[in-house]
Amino acid sequence: MNGRFEQLDRQHHNGTSTSGPGRLKRTFSGCFGCCVSKQDVDGDSHLQPLNMFEPRSQNTLEDLLDRSAAARKETWQELGTLEPLVLNDSANPALLGGPKWPALRQAFRVVRRKTGNVILASDGLSDPFDDITLGEGNVNGFGLEFFIETPADEIADSVDDIKQSWQFQLLYTVSQLAAGHGSIRSILDDMKLLSTEAEGVNVAIPEADRPLLVNSAGRVGALLGLKAMEPGVPQKIETTPLTEVHLVNIKLLTLKELQLITEQGAAGRQKLDTLFEGSGRLISSLSRTSAV
Helix, strand or coil, rough: CCCCCCCCCCCCCCCCCCCCHHHHHHHHHHHHCCCCCCCHCCCCCCCHHHHHCCCCCCHHHHHHHHHHHHHHHHHCCEEEEEEEECCCCCCCCCCCCCCCCCCCCCCEEEEECCCCCCEEEEEECCCCCCCHHHCCCCCCCCCCCCCEEEHHHHHHCCCCHHHHHHHHHHHHHHHHHHHHHHHHHHHHHHHCCCCEEECCCCHHCHHHHHHHECCCCCCCEEEECCCCCCCCCEEEECCCCCCCCCEEEEEECHHHHHHHHHHHHHHHHHHHHHHHHHHHEEECCCCCCCCC
């Protein structure tokens, strides 16, 4: 599994601090530089205390973890058949210097929808934090889980093959970036849509499709936060024990769509929001026609 995570839009990455909130803001700007304004980078409006989401429980951590996992499982089971997607890494990436998920556990799920599509979803970014005592007001982790939906005929059936797919590589990369920066939920709440470029996904994309999807730096573009315009994946899980959890869509972009965002920023993201229509609005597919 490719574990490389490249800073995005390096022209936006300023400063070299290696500790403290300043590093968090500059690092966030490096990874999602095309998505935030100078005020977002220089200010601290998104660096809120962890209890900002008004936690609503005082149960034990083990109980909170179980109830959080059960709430996510119930939500996905309403959409189709659910399968675990277990990583075979010999050690948790967080123990090897990678970003730490709230309760350390890094997991994913496969949902085979009744519609014929397949959903891959992160499963653990919304676990309660395991290093916060109950008296300090724990919350459901980063307050979100990511998912990517794709046609069943564009992804393998076996779990082992799924882990080598571009769909999983994109989901994994975005999930790790979010875990590394922690404040993505607050930014999404304010900005509604984010865009990013992900490294390490291009090698899983068939060579014939790369000219339309992979930029000169070897990265692919993705839009985060599209909302469904018709019944389908719910926007949030409200049955988690501490705080509600948002389900955030990841949509693979063509190079022309990514260029629109590069040139127009937030206006480009909003334009794509209006152009992605119908039942394929949230779907990531190599065969779809570019919206621009």
